[in-house]
Amino acid sequence: xxxxxxxxxxxxxxxxxxxxxxxxxxxxxxxxxxxxxxxxxxxxxxxxxxxxxxxxxxxxxxxxxxxxxxxxxxxxxxxxxxxxxxxxxxxxxxxxxxxxxxxxxxxxxxxxxxxxxxxxxxxxxxxxxxxxxxxxxxxxxxxxxxxxxxxxxxxxxxxxxxxxxxxxxxxxxxxxxxxxxxxxxxxxxxxxxxxxxxxxxxxxxxxxxxxxxxxxxxxxxxxxxxxxxxxxxxxxxxxxxxxxxxxxxxxxxxxxxxxxxxxxxxxxxxxxxxxxxxxxxxxxxxxxxxxxxxxxxxxxxxxxxxxxxx
Numbered sequence: 001x002x003x004x005x006x007x008x009x010x011x012x013x014x015x016x017x018x019x020x021x022x023x024x025x026x027x028x029x030x031x032x033x034x035x036x037x038x039x040x041x042x043x044x045x046x047x048x049x050x051x052x053x054x055x056x057x058x059x060x061x062x063x064x065x066x067x068x069x070x071x072x073x074x075x076x077x078x079x080x081x082x083x084x085x086x087x088x089x090x091x092x093x094x095x096x097x098x099x100x101x102x103x104x105x106x107x108x109x110x111x112x113x114x115x116x117x118x119x120x121x122x123x124x125x126x127x128x129x130x131x132x133x134x135x136x137x138x139x140x141x142x143x144x145x146x147x148x149x150x151x152x153x154x155x156x157x158x159x160x161x162x163x164x165x166x167x168x169x170x171x172x173x174x175x176x177x178x179x180x181x182x183x184x185x186x187x188x189x190x191x192x193x194x195x196x197x198x199x200x201x202x203x204x205x206x207x208x209x210x211x212x213x214x215x216x217x218x219x220x221x222x223x224x225x226x227x228x229x230x231x232x233x234x235x236x237x238x239x240x241x242x243x244x245x246x247x248x249x250x251x252x253x254x255x256x257x258x259x260x261x262x263x264x265x266x267x268x269x270x271x272x273x274x275x276x277x278x279x280x281x282x283x284x285x286x287x288x289x290x291x292x293x294x295x296x297x298x299x300x301x302x303x304x305x306x307x308x309x310x
Contacts, residue, residue, distance in 0.1 A: 005073035011035055012077020019166055019174055020082060020089040021104060027169040028235065032111040032295055037220060039074065039167070042067035043213035083190060090187070098277045099284045101244035106285030108242060110292035112235045115169070119228050126229035133233020141241045143179040150185035152200045158182045159204025164212040169231050175241060244281050247271055 011033045015026035030036040045066045054062035063069075092100050119126055148154050158177060166173035177183035189197040219227045245268040247261055265276035 005069055008035065008070055008073040009077035009080075012074040012079075013081040014077075015074075016078040016081025017085050017089060018104075019078070020085060021093065021100070021174060025166060025169055025173070025238075026078065027167045028108060028111055030167075031115055031169045031231070032107075032292055035074070036169070037217075038067070038070065040213050040217040040220060042071050043209060044217040046210060047214075087191065098244045099280050101242050102281035102284040103288045105239060105242045105244060106288030107292060108235055108239060109285075110289040111169070112232050114292070114296045115228060115235070116232045119225050119232075121225065122229075123225075126225050129226045129229040130233040130236075133230040133235075134237040135233075137234045137237025138240055140175070140179075141237070148181045150182055150189075150197060154182060155186075155197055155200040156204035156207075158186070159201040159206075160208030161204075163205040163208040167209070167213065167216065169235055245276065 011029065014033070015029045018029050019026040027036065030039050050062050050066050053065050089100075158180060161180075162173035162177050164173075165176045174183060177186055185197070186201060188194070189201070216227075240262065243262040245263050245265050247263045247268065263271070265278050265281075268274070269276045
């Protein structure tokens with residue numbers, strides 16, 4: 001395998017690990033590692049045009065058109081991460097939730113800076129898009145968990161909705177699954193390798209991915225500034241979802257799972273009687289910020305090397 005694709009697979013591993021966490025988007029990882037646009041463009045090329053090339057020019061030409069090596073390397077990394085890290089991430093969230101959330105809080109906060117820098121000129125349109133993105137993310141964060149039965153139809157539709165959220169930086173597909181009440185069933189299917197349930201979910205995800213990636217790719221090429229501003233807004237608004245210190249909030253309906261409300265570290269300790277781990281939380285967040293800075297430096301160094309060679 002070309003050395004570049006080992007790097008793509010590594011990005012896929014990171015995206016898969018992020019997608020397992022309810023509240024964190026693999027799209028965020030794709031964006032800060034510099035492969036977001038290529039991912040959208042590659043997926044959006046899959047369709048009738050690919051079949052036309054396949055029949056006229058053969059498998060090699062069709063594979064090249066849809067950037068097959070890139071997609072295989074990336075999704076191999078994502079799937080490997082999901083199946084290998086699902087139990088570890090679940091364990092860490094259960095045993096060290098504040099440190100895990102703090103790390104992703106720092107990761108998302110730091111990633112807004114390099115994305116915002118890619119907006120060539122800030123205007124009232126881009127500012128409006130930024131505010132709209134913040135509003136959308138906060139609206140998603142205010143959703144309350146419900147519960148639905150895992151049927152073939154619900155798994156198919158859930159897969160379509162979740163994959164759309166997964167490729168949007170800042171909106172987590174697993175968080176959406178948690179809110180609609182099917183996340184435990186999907187994780188159980190992953191752990192138990194329930195092929196039938198995973199097949200329905202994957203089919204919905206594939207359909208949603210092919211359709212939504214086309215829309216996003218078109219927006220990124222046609223209205224790059226406004227689209228990037230909207231995505232930055234979603235990232236900023238999603239910080240509410242990954243705030244590390246949360247308390248259960250009462251709900252009107254006893255049928256719904258307990259919601260969580262954000263609180264200050266001191267209030268968290270007073271109410272729960274547990275330590276706030278403020279020092280560890282700050283350290284985790286700063287390590288995530290440092291990671292983003294390193295990734296950004298490596299990405300731009302790679303881009304500058306390619307520019308010099310050409």
